[in-house]
Amino acid sequence: MKLLYFAWVRTNIGKAEEELVAPDHVQTVEGLLDWLATLGPQYAAALDRRNVIKVAINHEYVEHDHPVRPDDEIALFPPVTGG
Amino acid sequence: MKLLYFAWVRTNIGKAEEELVAPDHVQTVEGLLDWLATLGPQYAAALDRRNVIKVAINHEYVEHDHPVRPDDEIALFPPVTGG
Amino acid sequence: MIRVQREDFDIGTELALLTEGNSKIGGLASFVGLVRDLADQGAVSAMTLEHYPGMTEKRLAEIEAEARSRWPLDGVLIIHRYGRLEPGDRIVLVATTSAHRQAALESCAFLIDWLKTKAPFWKLEEGAKGTAWVEAKESDDRAAEKWKR
Amino acid sequence: MIRVQREDFDIGTELALLTEGNSKIGGLASFVGLVRDLADQGAVSAMTLEHYPGMTEKRLAEIEAEARSRWPLDGVLIIHRYGRLEPGDRIVLVATTSAHRQAALESCAFLIDWLKTKAPFWKLEEGAKGTAWVEAKESDDRAAEKWKR
Numbered sequence: 272m273k274l275l276y277f278a279w280v281r282t283n284i285g286k287a288e289e290e291l292v293a294p295d296h297v298q299t300v301e302g303l304l305d306w307l308a309t310l311g312p313q314y315a316a317a318l319d320r321r322n323v324i325k326v327a328i329n330h331e332y333v334e335h336d337h338p339v340r341p342d343d344e345i346a347l348f349p350p351v352t353g354g
Numbered sequence: 355m356k357l358l359y360f361a362w363v364r365t366n367i368g369k370a371e372e373e374l375v376a377p378d379h380v381q382t383v384e385g386l387l388d389w390l391a392t393l394g395p396q397y398a399a400a401l402d403r404r405n406v407i408k409v410a411i412n413h414e415y416v417e418h419d420h421p422v423r424p425d426d427e428i429a430l431f432p433p434v435t436g437g
Numbered sequence: 438m439i440r441v442q443r444e445d446f447d448i449g450t451e452l453a454l455l456t457e458g459n460s461k462i463g464g465l466a467s468f469v470g471l472v473r474d475l476a477d478q479g480a481v482s483a484m485t486l487e488h489y490p491g492m493t494e495k496r497l498a499e500i501e502a503e504a505r506s507r508w509p510l511d512g513v514l515i516i517h518r519y520g521r522l523e524p525g526d527r528i529v530l531v532a533t534t535s536a537h538r539q540a541a542l543e544s545c546a547f548l549i550d551w552l553k554t555k556a557p558f559w560k561l562e563e564g565a566k567g568t569a570w571v572e573a574k575e576s577d578d579r580a581a582e583k584w585k586r
Numbered sequence: 587m588i589r590v591q592r593e594d595f596d597i598g599t600e601l602a603l604l605t606e607g608n609s610k611i612g613g614l615a616s617f618v619g620l621v622r623d624l625a626d627q628g629a630v631s632a633m634t635l636e637h638y639p640g641m642t643e644k645r646l647a648e649i650e651a652e653a654r655s656r657w658p659l660d661g662v663l664i665i666h667r668y669g670r671l672e673p674g675d676r677i678v679l680v681a682t683t684s685a686h687r688q689a690a691l692e693s694c695a696f697l698i699d700w701l702k703t704k705a706p707f708w709k710l711e712e713g714a715k716g717t718a719w720v721e722a723k724e725s726d727d728r729a730a731e732k733w734k735r
Contacts, residue, residue, distance in 0.1 A: 436558020449598010
């Protein structure tokens, strides 16, 4: 799957995007976030305030219980502050 | 007193303004409207829908029970429709 | 600022003047009223706006003062035209600037709603069957009511 | 119409395009958001707006469609900039036209309120002590809430 990070999720993780192959047990956004947080301290820090992280799959907002699939483009970011 | 008429009050009466000396018993807007309506059929027609006529004395909106004085500038007009 | 004038105005120029050189402004809200072409309803091909010189400016200044007392505003601009106007012509511009978005948006809506029921302007419409004075609309009264305190 | 761009825009030109040649329009409402100078509070001297290309345009188009489903609108314009902006710079323009004043005013307020909580933009402020990501405001959530159905 393709992961995209924005704003402080991006600056904490230290990259804007990456291709990752998640283990089979990662079936939902929740599971994905749990697994990402194990990839290193910068991931753990970026995902620390778990409940505020917004998730978009293929450009649509989804809740944390939404399923994830290997060919998804999944974006993680803080609440938006434009306008 | 100086009377000013606008919109259909003006077109009904047939003039935009006039100087009038009201009789002594004309003490309020109400009394003024009663008296004006006796000045001719065009006045009666203009003031027929009495309750919708708006009144401004010296550029300030007033109610129909407001006193009138000989040196007032008194404007009579329909509800406004600008904007 | 209040302007009552026969001439047209340029929206871009007016709005630029309102924000120029003031970087404390976070939001600029504006509303422009235009003459609608209702020819397909047998109505307006043009209209003439009458007003009460002297009183108009005072009442508009009062409306501006009321807006400033309710919201923290930087700039307030009201331009209202009079005379003969044709479909598509601009009638009125109201614009407000503030550090805060909601203050600008709310005060702009307030200004036009109050102006519509308080500023001494009257529209004489030219239609297929001659001219007719526009009747005041209840919907405008209701719009003004909601700002009553 | 939706535009997401680095370049500045001219308010007068954009609003003129929105009304040009359509004399069914009775009202044009607009809102412009600008970068505020908070230097006296030790905060912003400038900011950088990040966004999510592709998703941004889709979410803005969705917001436009939602406005059109709620109000009878002729034109809808949303321009949002990204990149580095300085105090006084324009960030966003939303504008709507309609035969009816309230439709234009309400939909304009709706667009900016929804955009603020739904369009994927993030502000990185440059202050005296370095850079910081702007935190989302509860007041913006409340402003969007009031349009929920």
